[in-house]
Amino acid sequence: MKEKYILALDQGTTSSRAIIFNHNGEICSVAQKEIRQIFPKPGWVEHDPIEIWSTQLSVASEAIAKFGINPSKIAAIGIANQRETTILWSKKTGKPVYNAIVWQDHRTAEMCDKLISEGSDLIVKQKTGLEVDAYFSATKISWILNNVKGARNMAEKGELAFGTVDSWLLWNLTDGKEHSTDVTNASRTMLFNIHSLCWDKELLKIFDIPENILPQVKSNSHQFNRTSRKLISARIPVCGIAGDQQAAMFGQMCIKPGMVKNTYGTGCFIMANTGNTPVISNNKLITTIAWKIENETTYALEGSVFVAGAVVQWLRDNLNIINSAKQVEGVAGRVDDNGGVYFVPAFTGLGAPHWNQHARGMIYGISRGTTKAHIARAALESIAYQSYDVIKAMEKDIGSNIDYIRADGGASANPILMQFQSDILATRVERPKILETTALGVAYMAGLNIGFWKNKEEIQNGWSVDREFYPVMNQKNVETLIKNWHNAISKA
DSSP, X not given: OTTOEEEEEEEOSSEEEEEEEOTTSOXXXXXXXXXXXXXXXXXXXXXXXXXXXXXXXXXXXXXXXXXXXXXXXXXXXXXXXXXXXXXXXXXXXXXXXXXXEOTTOOTTHHHHHHHHHTTHHHHHHHHHSOOOOTTSHHHHHHHHHHHSXXXXXXXXXXXXXXXXXXXXXXXHHTTTSOOEEEHHHHTTSSOEETTTTEEOHHHHHHHTOXXXXXXXXXXXXXXXXXXXXXXXXXXXXXXXXEEHHHHHHHHTTOOSTTOEEEEESSSEEEEEEEETSOOOOSSSOEEEEEEEETTEEEEEEEEEESOSXXXXXXXHHTSOSOSSTTHHHHHHTTSSSXXXXXXXXXXXXXXXXXXBTTXXXXXXXXXXXXXXXXXXXXXXXXXXHHHHHHHHHHHHHHTSOOOEEEEESGGGGOXXXXXXXXXHHTSEXXXXXXXXXXXXHHHHHHHHHHTSSOOHXXXXXXXXXXXXXXXXXXXXXXXXXXXXXXXXXXXX
């Protein structure tokens, strides 16, 4: 096994990546391609499912070719994916009936408002641990069934398949032989009972979704099927699947109750391990499945921030303040503070703990002295403020202070952001040597299934810190900043 490798497919919101890991959990080869963001109307976000599949297959082949190994050296494949993003396709042709509706899409906000007014949110929360929100998959499925010509008729005839991105990739990798998902992705649909671990008939009735379109649900470390020889010359087993945030949590080795990770990606996703017991939040966080391995289910509390790294993309693409995402650190570093400017990046509403689908973004506190450096710094700080709000809600739910958080994701490479996060939380922030924890986590899951790694303890020994950030800011300054942030967010 030590002469073999694990291939992780990391299909994210803005790109498809493939990473090959060796037995030491080290990166041997990486390939990545961006995917188009489609915005048909305000609040609508879509991807082309064919592009998702073609880019993911392309980068998998590229990573293997770059490394110069025979595909037979790949012991197993793991799939990590953007969660909640919804795809429906024909079981006969394998072709999607509509674009993928992305997790950020809010076209079904009014449908969610109606369900809340009818009291369905209480049933959803009790069974799934989720808030009723357009973020999750169920209303996206309903929208496609009700708005795409012929879709409901196909579903009634048993000709339609639903899947989150993992199911779509698995279907294509196995040439249509496998229609499955894992417990973490299922738990994000608003249709899956996280207590009984099965699709819930009462919820299917509420959302008017036929059960025959749903994939089979399996554990995270499981041999799903083998790849088709048509695609990759070797028939490689797919042995791990997880939603990207759960994969990142496993990659960060947050395997003990109370451990917390924050992934600073397109959005921010903060998760706290709560062990074998689902903790229902009283502070508008969601309860979700962290993973199921060897028949043991681990749960987590999660707070989702919809716009984090995406705010830096917005500075680049919409305001042209920077030419590349990496430049934001240099521009923000030209000033010592935000100059009284606060950026609320509610481009697609506000996630946890606010759950306001109708909030919109704003830049508050601008004066004649405001420069693009202040706006860049305010944009970076907004990521930390939103994470602060989630972590404080989390502390209330678990009944204790969080001593440290483990940070990963692209934006965690930014020292200004990490230091500011540590300052306002008054908490240590640990950044690991390998930031690609999403891909690493699902590689671990796949490897555990085939004995590539013996157990979690062996994996845990390989986790190491790159840098730690400690709070240094005066507490009075922190209190003023937080007060001003909450003032700004209340106006959004």
